[in-house]
Amino acid sequence: MINLTELLKSKFGHDQFRPGQEEIIQSVLSKRDVLAILPTGAGKTLCYHFPAKLMEGMTIVVSPLLSLMEDQVHQLRAAGDKNVVQLNGLLTFEEKKRILRSLNKNSILFISPEMLTNDLVIRRVSGIQIGLFVVDEAHCISQWGHEFRTDYLRLHEVKERIGNPPCLALTATATSQVEEDIIKKLAMEQPVIHRFSVNRKQIKLITVEAFDKTEKLDLFFEHLKRLVKPAIIYTSTRKEAVAMAETMKEKGYVDVAFYHGGMTKEDRLLIQHQFLNNEINYICSTNAFGMGINKPNVRSVIHLHIPPSIEQYVQEIGRAGRDGQESTALLLYTKEDRAVPMAFIDQEFPTERELKTWFSVLKGWNPTTPLVDSSVMEELQRVLFIDETRWKMLLYYFRKFGALDDKHIHMERVNDQLFKKLYQHFLSRRKHKENNFYQIESLLNGKECIRKGVLQYFGEEMTGTLKKCCSNCGLTIENYPLNDYSQDENTFASWQEELENILVPYNRRGLLNETSRHN
């Protein structure tokens, strides 16, 4: 038996395992399917990185967000792993081809579910021995898989096609219902389940209800005087993220930037790196920046809206305090804030009328037209007047209910029965999502300890009491001292000095002489 702790020290530089890690790694090494539920920041990355180094064959890591993929790839590479690569939709065709060619049995491949369900990718990957199939942030299967990222629900097909390697699913936030969903949707076989408490004691929870939007803004800046930076500020839309960064700047918080999924890849990376390097200290963001991101010293996470579920709330506040130091999560909201998440849910599902229209248009479609041609698909999508996301969702369910195969829509199956099935399904999913939102709303409206409520949601009892726990346990922002941030003036001196600093910091004098000679 190999000594795991010794390996941990020599290969990863950690003295000991954190709670849960060793058990999980043991289970993975024994080639069982494993579901690991460990709180945010507990060190789940190590649970696949470690076995990946020991197990024969390539490791595939399915990851949901670009920002997260970047972050993980960087950290693994920084830990000395040069075989780490990533495949996502933002790469050019050439780059994708090159990466696919470069894969080998030592690779650790980070990939989005959308890329992994691509036929070309599967064919390439199945030619390589695969040691471990990892689904990071596995709750996304439940949270996003059913609607706007249905490729999550096809991961089990991929798993089968690449020869059913051992599967490890990781998440911080799984209710027992989500746990069941993950196991089922990934077709895990008699998985070993390691579950630990979701609680993050060092994150203090404060929620404040504002009367209206104006008061919310005032309260935000009042709190900002005491909340410690670096901080992440979450808004519900891209527009709000941009506007909030602007407002903060006007108020003198100059080290702020915004981040959202609509920015160019280059800008996104620059902002992310600036934040990780403490060059900017406030980031106003949509949920595109969150889940999984590992910046040790985030001191505050602020929500300026109500997240759509307790899961997402827990994920996002989990960016704070990963170095183990005390941190704060503030949620500022008004009654009006419910409109946005409700509208999002509305957009996600077709109404009965829409669905009816789609069905009747489809019936008029020439059933012999093969669908393999992507232009036929596009044409159909255009005729149906349906957006990309919902189109993919519809196709997924058509396929699932046997009305679609690789080449044809089976028109005889596009009938009332299918309509009812689909409609019922969407209805119950909509209820489910609405319910998720009601749960976080009632958590906010309640008078009980917020932490306790969160734990209960995940099926846990709270044990013991914390000193500074949450705003319902008596904690308020007034308990915090005022920040004393001397104005961070921009330290960029002159380009001459900066350029010298970048390239020839060790040789100031000599170089200056040389330059003047040259001129």
Next chain:
Amino acid sequence: MNCFNWLMLQLINYINEQRTIGGIYHLLKGKRSAQTIQDAYLFKCSEYVGSLKALTRQDYTEGLKKLEDMGWICFQGSETIKITESGERKRRELSRQFQLPEGYDGAKYEWNGSAGLLWERLSLTVQSLSFLNRGQTSFLPVSYHQETQMWVKQLFKYHSNNYRVLAERLHLDLYNFLTDLPEREGNLFVNRLTSPMRTGKTFKQLSEAYQNDPLYARIHFQAILHRCFVSVKGNQGSYPMLSQFLFGINEHQFVTKSAKETSRLLKQGRTIEEVKMLRGLKHSTIEDHLIELALYEPNFSYKPYLTYQHIKDVLSVASKLKTKKLRLIKEQLPQLSYFQIRLALTKQR
């Protein structure tokens, strides 16, 4: 936003109803097609080509809608647009506020990605040197392009991995180059670089010196790169290090590889028909290639396709009717084909 409106109005004004909105979009985006190439020269807006490379069709449509809502343009039918009187006033006003920076030339350096490639090489080299010279071997590269990464590795190998000397030489060249630019541009350039002390800034973050317009900052930044080509090429001896960064980057390379291949076959003495057969291409595609060749090959021969008189006829009709619309010209010169007319128009620059 204003700079965006300015660019849109400029292009719309240059085209002046003679092409569809699609044609304008291709110019802004720098589409690699014979038609766009020819339009760029025909309408004398070649320096603008590719100035909005990242423009999506959706953003473009929305942009047009805004201009229309402001009353600055109006649609003539669904596919052509015209600048209105107040639009023209706005364009003039914006043209006082914004100008293409000195040395900026889209057709030369944006179209085929020369400027972008130069920047990738430069920024990755600077980043690598600054990290390596501080003993940091692990960092997140600013460029993920394998080609660029290989190029930088080659460069290092060529200099025997002597990072200190390399950094000193590069510093010297960059210093000398930037000194010739306005102070503001030097700041812009250096602020974009990534090193252990500082991550490069986004154009949004650098827009303050550029009328708070990220796009305007971007254009100035690209102009620095364009000027780098000119300065270094014109004086290789003064920039021993920077000139190595230009190796293999062609400014005036054929915009399409396919046209190059056609040119090779024609030079072997093949006829158009033969090239068509050999390459399995459509007649119209070969014609597009010929247009490209006419625009870019210094000693392209018109003779096989047109007489001197034809060219003169086309140019005089075009100037008499004040049009570049092929249909109108053909009405006057029915004996010529559309291809011949297009080819003749390449002489009009």
